[in-house]
Amino acid sequence: MNFPLYIAQRYLRSKSSNNAINFITIIAAVGVILGAASLFIVLSGFSGLKDFTLKFSTIIDPDLKAVPATGKSFMLSDKQFKALHDLDAIASYSKIIEERVILAYDGKNFPAFIKGVDENYNQVNAIDSVIIQGSWLNQNTNQMVAGWGVSNHLSLGVLDYGKSVTIYVPKPGTGQITSTKSAFNAIHCVNIGLFDVNETLNETYVYTPFEMSRELLSYKPNQVSAIEFKMNPNIDEDIIKSQLKAILGDTVIIKNRVQLNDALYKMLNTENLAVYLIFTLVLIIALFNVIGSIVMMILDKKKTLSTLYKLGASVRDIRRIFFYQGSLMAVFGGIAGLIIGLVIVGLQQAFSLVMITPSLPYPVAINFSNVIIVLLTISILGIIASKIASVRISKSLIETI
Structure with missing residues (x-):
């Protein structure tokens, strides 16, 4: 067995004759255990918050989405739609029209985004699971499904056929506006449902049938704002992206779920990193106790170290004893804290x-x-702390006894 490691294990298990040193060692061990446990609990909490936050946004986010490389919309030919339909890797896809609009209801106005969706939309996204009141859209009708926040701002109910919602959108074109009526396209519709995803989406979107949105925005038959895709299981995403790119060309960008929520992922990852660094600093402070414990142990074992030196142990071997002792304390403390x-x-x-x-x-x-x-953090910091403490041992220190 490695001689320094064997002695280090003995020192770690045995008590010192000095109660103060025993007390310092216990404090150091408890600090490492609690630090490791705290770090793991906080990281687990942030992982849970991340999953909880993304769970709601990903309900209405597709596996892949084709968006325009420039502008607000793009054109697709019947041949391209047929090629998309024939892709084995795609379970379903839905045509989307999105635009910023003004909603008017009972004397109140509210800015929002309409999302015109076709009959395949509920096969691509689990939209039915977030409808909390009313029902989903029927195509070829003047219906809408509003977010809970939009409903609150407009005091908007469900299936109120006595009061319709008017959707306004600026007409495309250039030149001076001569009248309000000529500047906007408008359409009247009835709200038949409410969805609840998260605060941002609830106050941003209303869903409408695809043809109604196309008529409101004066889009051409094959003009869309986006196409959302649901992939078949066990299919490589990169392969599907390349196939879609070959069909749709350079006029679109293919984004996955992470890229669609890029800002949200960056925010969550930044917060996670900040908390990790803060608790790592707490661990570093706790490991100062390990350094102090090892230094006190060196002073307590001076006579024993002198004996080992006279029996042939080198200064390097003696340093390694206390290096191993501190490292073992950090590793075992980290494992114990991780279990807790x-x-x-x-x-x-x-x-x-x-x-x-x-x-x-x-x-x-x-x-x-x-x-x-957690294991890597506590191990690396423990090794560094043990190295700092063990270098205090020198030949002059041993020979002064």
């Missing part, structure tokens, strides 16, 4: 110990990546 963190996170998942609201438990998620991050 796993238990606490598991209890939160099973019994909802911490609640955000009376009906909503704080979301947590156990990710293997977080386990690796």
Whole structure:
């Protein structure tokens, strides 16, 4: 067995004759354990929040979406639509028309985006799961489904046939506006449902039938704002993207779900990184206790170290003893803290110990990546702290005894 490692294990398990040193060692070990447990719990909490946040936005986000490379819309030929229909990798696709509009209802106005969708839309996205009142659209009708936030701003109900919603959109073209009527296209429709996804989307979108949106915006038959795709399972995304690019050409950009929520992903990842760095700083402070514990142990074992030196152990071997001792303390403390963190996170998942609201438990998620991050962080910092402490041993220190 490695001689320095064997002695380090003995020192780690044995008590010192000095109670103060034992107390400092216990504090150092507890600090490492609690630091590792705290880091894992916080990372698990942010993973849960990330999954919870993205769960709602991804309900209405497709697997892939073709958007214009420039402008607001693009044209597709019947041949291109047939090629899309014949793609085995695509389970379904939906044509989309999107535009910013003004909604007018009962004397109130509110800016929003209409999203004109065809009959295949509910096969591409699980829109039915977020309809909280009313029903989904019927094609070839003047109907709409509004977000909960839009409904609140307009005091808009469901199936109120006595009061219709008027949707205004500026007419395309150039030149001076001579009258309000000539400047806008307008269409009247009835709200038949409400959806609830998240605050931003609830106050942004209303869904309308595809043909109604095409008529409102004066789009040509094959003109669309986007096409949303649902992939068949176990299909490589890069392959599908290349196939779609070959069909649709350079006039479109193909985006996946992550790219569609690029700003949201960046915000969540930045917050996660900031919290990780803060708790890593807490761990660094806790590991100063490990340095202090090792230094105190060196001073307590001066006579033993002198004996080992006279028996043939080199200064390097003696340094390695305390380097291994500190490293083992950090690693074992990290593992113990990780186990405690796993238990606490598991209890939160099973019994909802911490609640955000009376009906909503704080979301947590156990990710293997977080386990690796905690172990690597505590191990690297522990090794650095042990190295700093062990270099205090010198030949002059040993020979002064």
